[in-house]
Amino acid sequence: MKKYVSIFAVFLCVVSYGQEKKVNDDFELELEAEYRYFPNEAAFEGQKDHFPSLAISPEYSLSWNKGYDVLNFKGFFRLDVDDERTHWDIRELYYQKSKKNWEISLGLKKVYWGVTESNHLVDIINQTDAVESFDGEKKLGQPMAQFSLSTKNIGTFDFFYLPFHRKRTFPGTKARLRFPIVIDQDDLNYESSAEEWHQDFAIRWKHYIGSVDIGLSHFYGTGREPLFILNYDFNIEAFYPIINQTGLDIQVTNNAFLWKLESIYRTSDAQDFFALVGGVEYTFSNIKSSGLDVGFLLEYLYDDRDELALTGLQNDVFFGSRIAFNDVQSTEILIGGIADLEKSSKIFSLEASRRLGESWKLEVEGRFFSNIDNREFILSNFQEDSFFRLSVLKYF
Amino acid sequence: MMKRIIVFALLVGSVSMVIAQSPEEKGLEIAKAANKADEGFGSLEVNLKMILKNKNGQVSEREITNKILEQIEDGDKSLVAFNTPRDVKGTATLTFTHKVGSDDQWLYLPSIKRVKRISSSNKSGPFMGSEFAFEDLSSDEVEKYVYKFVEEKEGLLIVEQDPVDPKSGYARRLVSYNKNKGYRVEKIEFYDRKNELLKTLVHKDYKQYKNKHWRSGTMVMTNHQSGKETTLLFSDYNFGVELADEDFTENALKRIGG
Numbered sequence: 001m002k003k004y005v006s007i008f009a010v011f012l013c014v015v016s017y018g019q020e021k022k023v024n025d026d027f028e029l030e031l032e033a034e035y036r037y038f039p040n041e042a043a044f045e046g047q048k049d050h051f052p053s054l055a056i057s058p059e060y061s062l063s064w065n066k067g068y069d070v071l072n073f074k075g076f077f078r079l080d081v082d083d084e085r086t087h088w089d090i091r092e093l094y095y096q097k098s099k100k101n102w103e104i105s106l107g108l109k110k111v112y113w114g115v116t117e118s119n120h121l122v123d124i125i126n127q128t129d130a131v132e133s134f135d136g137e138k139k140l141g142q143p144m145a146q147f148s149l150s151t152k153n154i155g156t157f158d159f160f161y162l163p164f165h166r167k168r169t170f171p172g173t174k175a176r177l178r179f180p181i182v183i184d185q186d187d188l189n190y191e192s193s194a195e196e197w198h199q200d201f202a203i204r205w206k207h208y209i210g211s212v213d214i215g216l217s218h219f220y221g222t223g224r225e226p227l228f229i230l231n232y233d234f235n236i237e238a239f240y241p242i243i244n245q246t247g248l249d250i251q252v253t254n255n256a257f258l259w260k261l262e263s264i265y266r267t268s269d270a271q272d273f274f275a276l277v278g279g280v281e282y283t284f285s286n287i288k289s290s291g292l293d294v295g296f297l298l299e300y301l302y303d304d305r306d307e308l309a310l311t312g313l314q315n316d317v318f319f320g321s322r323i324a325f326n327d328v329q330s331t332e333i334l335i336g337g338i339a340d341l342e343k344s345s346k347i348f349s350l351e352a353s354r355r356l357g358e359s360w361k362l363e364v365e366g367r368f369f370s371n372i373d374n375r376e377f378i379l380s381n382f383q384e385d386s387f388f389r390l391s392v393l394k395y396f
Numbered sequence: 397m398m399k400r401i402i403v404f405a406l407l408v409g410s411v412s413m414v415i416a417q418s419p420e421e422k423g424l425e426i427a428k429a430a431n432k433a434d435e436g437f438g439s440l441e442v443n444l445k446m447i448l449k450n451k452n453g454q455v456s457e458r459e460i461t462n463k464i465l466e467q468i469e470d471g472d473k474s475l476v477a478f479n480t481p482r483d484v485k486g487t488a489t490l491t492f493t494h495k496v497g498s499d500d501q502w503l504y505l506p507s508i509k510r511v512k513r514i515s516s517s518n519k520s521g522p523f524m525g526s527e528f529a530f531e532d533l534s535s536d537e538v539e540k541y542v543y544k545f546v547e548e549k550e551g552l553l554i555v556e557q558d559p560v561d562p563k564s565g566y567a568r569r570l571v572s573y574n575k576n577k578g579y580r581v582e583k584i585e586f587y588d589r590k591n592e593l594l595k596t597l598v599h600k601d602y603k604q605y606k607n608k609h610w611r612s613g614t615m616v617m618t619n620h621q622s623g624k625e626t627t628l629l630f631s632d633y634n635f636g637v638e639l640a641d642e643d644f645t646e647n648a649l650k651r652i653g654g
Contacts, residue, residue, distance in 0.1 A: 112509040255517045285518035328525040361483045395482030
């Protein structure tokens with residue numbers, strides 16, 4: 001470890017040599033006290049109902065050369081009733097140099113691709129921090145070398161070299177939102193004999209022409225989603241396959257209408273499939289000059305994999321409403337639901353947040369599983385796992 | 397030399413026009429002159445403190461960084477990033493203003509590292525809970541209004557401006573230009589869609605940069621209907637940053653937000 005630190009220090013000296021000496025640094029800390037409550041009786045042995053939890057995330061950034069050279073760090077630690085949800089991560093630790101129309105990043109970083117709200121199909125660079133949130137929007141830091149080139153007329157090109165794969169963490173015995181059998185992340189193997197050291201690559205082109213934003217991407221390497229297949233003994237086998245995934249994301253912004261589409265085609269030795277999510281968002285803004293914005297969302301979700309789709313979103317409709325008060329405290333509410341078009345299954349959700357004073361924030365979340373069909377491979381396990389979450393965050 | 401002759405010819409031309417000028421023509425001429433007077437700033441960077449005060453006197457603050465790149469053919473490019481409140485630190489917008497048609501705008505959400513193209517049709521809504529609407533903060537392009545000269549009072553030229561865009565929250569604005577100080581704006585009165593006085597914006601603490609460009613250090617927006625007030629304090633004006641198109645890309649938006 002010491003060796004790495006000194007190599008890093010030398011590296012920093014080299015990159016900063018001869019540059020403007022003015023260095024800015026910034027440290028901040030976020031503390032979160034969270035309480036999750038599952039009112040229904042647990043479906044499986046050992047599961048708890050109450051989950052008080054604490055999380056801390058320190059952030060440090062150093063920038064010099066007028067901000068064209070930066071070093072960013074973001075750590076994360078959570079203490080929870082569930083042993084698996086008690087976890088830490090380096091969300092970000094990377095050096096970035098930008099010059100004119102190009103930019104290079106080295107280290108652990110987070111990258112987001114995509115346009116839709118109910119599912120994030122195209123987004124593949126980072127592994128999901130699956131124990132952290134239900135919507136899958138929390139991610140683990142991904143080791144990478146990224147080169148990005150912006151051109152004047154033909155968009156931005158991003159090249160990624162991803163040398164190391166990170167496995168998904170599954171909930172522990174005491175946790176809700178799990179399968180009857182507790183899956184340990186080490187139970188899942190790799191298709192590649194190089195295991196987590198399989199060298200992965202990705203490329204993305206992003207451009208906008210008038211009101212149209214378009215992204216086209218390709219990923220080759222170990223998939224972020226484990227693959228569940230039925231083997232000859234009718235047992236479910238799970239592993240991380242080598243995949244090729246091509247993704248397309250398009251958004252057309254037409255006045256208050258946002259038309260969105262994300263689609264992927266993924267191939268591997270064991271399984272090829274196609275998935276898409278597409279829809280529209282319309283916002284009534286500043287209603288009666290009150291500052292209130294009310295947006296409506298409608299998206300259709302399709303996945304070839306059917307029951308084995310990890311998300312359970314194989315032929316579903318998402319509907320929702322985003323309400324922003326645009327007040328001093330930035331109060332926001334997002335309510336929505338996902339309904340299966342073939343089965344009775346529905347999931348309703350509520351997310352709300354409001355700033356308290358200058359440096360506090362309150363968040364409320366609710367997820368409600370309703371009439372989950374027993375044929376749902378994944379969701380049927382979560383029938384009793386409707387929950388409420390309350391979080392208080394303090395920023396230093 | 398050639399340039400001077402042309403300028404002279406234009407001056408002579410405009411002087412002779414004054415005689416037969418309608419209020420509409422004179423209003424437009426003043427707006428163009430104000431635009432012309434500030435042309436050539438190139439690019440700039442400035443820090444802002446926004447102080448929101450409700451009618452009970454309770455105060456809330458935001459710290460913002462703003463970068464602007466001047467465009468001659470089309471509207472300016474702008475990057476706005478929040479430093480406080482802490483929970484929105486790094487939230488940033490990239491805007492390409494257009495002289496005609498709606499602006500292009502992207503929002504960066506640092507918590508999930510997401511860049512989102514957003515609709516620029518919400519012009520009249522409040523900016524971060526303040527008394528400034530989005531349209532009050534976007535770059536003032538001549539093409540965005542229909543003009544009418546009202547009167548000249550104590551060296552101030554008062555021009556009525558009707559927004560072209562039907563999505564504007566205003567029926568009209570009354571803008572006071574200071575003829576003797578490079579046509580800088582001293583005051584704007586905003587009338588709502590019912591044509592009632594809604595807000596007054598006063599520019600104070602002007603300073604001249606690069607011997608040409610007037611920038612006010614303090615702007616106070618008072619909402620007469622709600623009794624609320626927002627003050628903008630500008631500091632560290634930097635006209636020497638020499639920003640380029642490359643500093644106004646999606647990548648630059650992500651970098652500024654962290």
